[in-house]
Amino acid sequence: MVDATIFDKRPNFMGIFLVTSLIGIMLISLAVYNASRELEAIHEVDNMYRVIHSVLGEEKIEQILRANHAPLQIDVGLNPYRFLILSDKHIEALQTEAKEDVRRLESIDLEDTRVNERGGYFEADNNTYTWAAFTADNSTNQLLVVHTFSSEGVSAIAYVYKKRMIIPVLFYVWLMIWVSLIFNHLLKKLKTQQKLMKHLALHDSLTSLANRSLMEDRLLKLIQVSHRENKKFAFSIIDIDGFKAINDNHGHAYGDELLRQVAKRLKSIMRESDTAARLGGDEFTIMLNNIDEKAWHAAFMRAHTVLIEPYKLFDTTVTVSVSIGVAIYSVHGDDADTLFRHADEAMYVAKAASGGIHLFEELEIEK
Amino acid sequence: MILEFRRNMNHWDRGLRAIAGSSLLILGPVTEYITSDSISVIIMGVLGSVALTSAIFSYCILYEVTGLNTINNSDESND
Numbered sequence: 001m002v003d004a005t006i007f008d009k010r011p012n013f014m015g016i017f018l019v020t021s022l023i024g025i026m027l028i029s030l031a032v033y034n035a036s037r038e039l040e041a042i043h044e045v046d047n048m049y050r051v052i053h054s055v056l057g058e059e060k061i062e063q064i065l066r067a068n069h070a071p072l073q074i075d076v077g078l079n080p081y082r083f084l085i086l087s088d089k090h091i092e093a094l095q096t097e098a099k100e101d102v103r104r105l106e107s108i109d110l111e112d113t114r115v116n117e118r119g120g121y122f123e124a125d126n127n128t129y130t131w132a133a134f135t136a137d138n139s140t141n142q143l144l145v146v147h148t149f150s151s152e153g154v155s156a157i158a159y160v161y162k163k164r165m166i167i168p169v170l171f172y173v174w175l176m177i178w179v180s181l182i183f184n185h186l187l188k189k190l191k192t193q194q195k196l197m198k199h200l201a202l203h204d205s206l207t208s209l210a211n212r213s214l215m216e217d218r219l220l221k222l223i224q225v226s227h228r229e230n231k232k233f234a235f236s237i238i239d240i241d242g243f244k245a246i247n248d249n250h251g252h253a254y255g256d257e258l259l260r261q262v263a264k265r266l267k268s269i270m271r272e273s274d275t276a277a278r279l280g281g282d283e284f285t286i287m288l289n290n291i292d293e294k295a296w297h298a299a300f301m302r303a304h305t306v307l308i309e310p311y312k313l314f315d316t317t318v319t320v321s322v323s324i325g326v327a328i329y330s331v332h333g334d335d336a337d338t339l340f341r342h343a344d345e346a347m348y349v350a351k352a353a354s355g356g357i358h359l360f361e362e363l364e365i366e367k
Numbered sequence: 368m369i370l371e372f373r374r375n376m377n378h379w380d381r382g383l384r385a386i387a388g389s390s391l392l393i394l395g396p397v398t399e400y401i402t403s404d405s406i407s408v409i410i411m412g413v414l415g416s417v418a419l420t421s422a423i424f425s426y427c428i429l430y431e432v433t434g435l436n437t438i439n440n441s442d443e444s445n446d
Contacts, residue, residue, distance in 0.1 A: 182429075
């Protein structure tokens with residue numbers, strides 16, 4: 001009688017958001033790492049230009065370009081600066097240490113590696129090299145200075161992360177957790193509403209029993225299963241005799257309460273696999289599947305006994321009679337319409353005899 | 368979704384928010400102890416202010432939109 005649905009699953013966005021956040025943070029960290037290294041290289045180019053310019057001066061640079069000879073070694077840090085002459089046609093090393101740089105520079109387009117008007121950097125032989133170019137008024141050649149770039153290393157990057165990234169990253173993760181909680185909550189509310197709407201569409205609002213649509217759907221499915229497995233089931237229509245009189249004498253509130261109590265009593269005697277439904281008005285139906293003749297006979301007897309017991313409706317007690325008409329698949333019909341019609345006819349025969357389930361037995365005996 | 372703006376946090380929650388909010392403001396905009404990065408300082412300032420404000424009013428809008436709360440009836444009646 002209970003529909004197990006996908007709605008029972010608990011929504012959870014937390015994992016999705018945290019995993020995507022982690023991927024995003026890793027990508028951003030990598031980008032920051034590369035950007036930091038690049039900025040470091042650019043800073044090195046500017047620093048190199050400034051050092052060379054201040055140490056050599058304009059005149060010395062002119063002399064070097066005119067005479068094509070290297071200046072005195074300028075060593076800053078671990079890697080010395082190496083000097084080359086760049087003309088329109090070729091690159092010429094001014095020192096023996098710079099010969100390897102000629103090979104490297106010939107394999108790249110130097111202008112593509114330029115980052116500003118002073119110079120640029122390029123990667124070759126698993127190293128990064130910065131370069132700065134110097135010109136003189138009376139020469140078309142350029143003095144090229146190359147330096148093997150050495151990063152400040154992990155500490156510099158860690159400093160950048162600590163200073164710039166920790167708080168925004170923590171804030172971002174915090175925000176993602178809240179966003180996922182909001183999504184979870186909204187989805188949960190949406191699913192609850194969907195479940196409620198589905199329940200309202202398939203159940204009777206007064207008694208919470210299955211309505212006619214759901215009953216018809218379950219009857220069709222039961223016929224398919226019983227046909228496939230060559231089994232019988234009992235389909236019955238139940239009518240509450242005297243319901244109209246209660247409505248007229250006591251009011252609709254009493255009639256509604258009577259229907260609620262009838263539904264409650266029906267539910268109390270049904271198995272989980274059986275279906276009880278309200279067809280409308282004072283008519284109900286129950287389907288007992290996978291059951292032998294003795295068992296369904298006993299079940300309907302029990303239903304009748306339970307339903308004719310007095311009902312306490314607010315300030316009064318009423319007693320009603322009940323007419324139950326039963327049709328058996330596939331004895332009295334092998335399709336929904338026939339079964340329904342036969343059960344209805346049986347119910348009217350019972351009703352004509354002032355209610356009871358004996359009529360059903362008599363009907364069966366007659367047949 | 369209709370916001371009700373009803374109190375939704377208990378005294379422990381308020382206390383923790385007051386401490387966290389003050390700490391964020393002191394470590395961020397006031398002393399720049401953790402970092403002097405402007406974006407980080409702004410984030411800490413905004414979050415600290417929001418935490419303090421929510422502690423003062425016993426109301427957190429994020430609790431409301433996520434269906435959470437740390438208050439119970441006895442706390443509410445005491446307030």
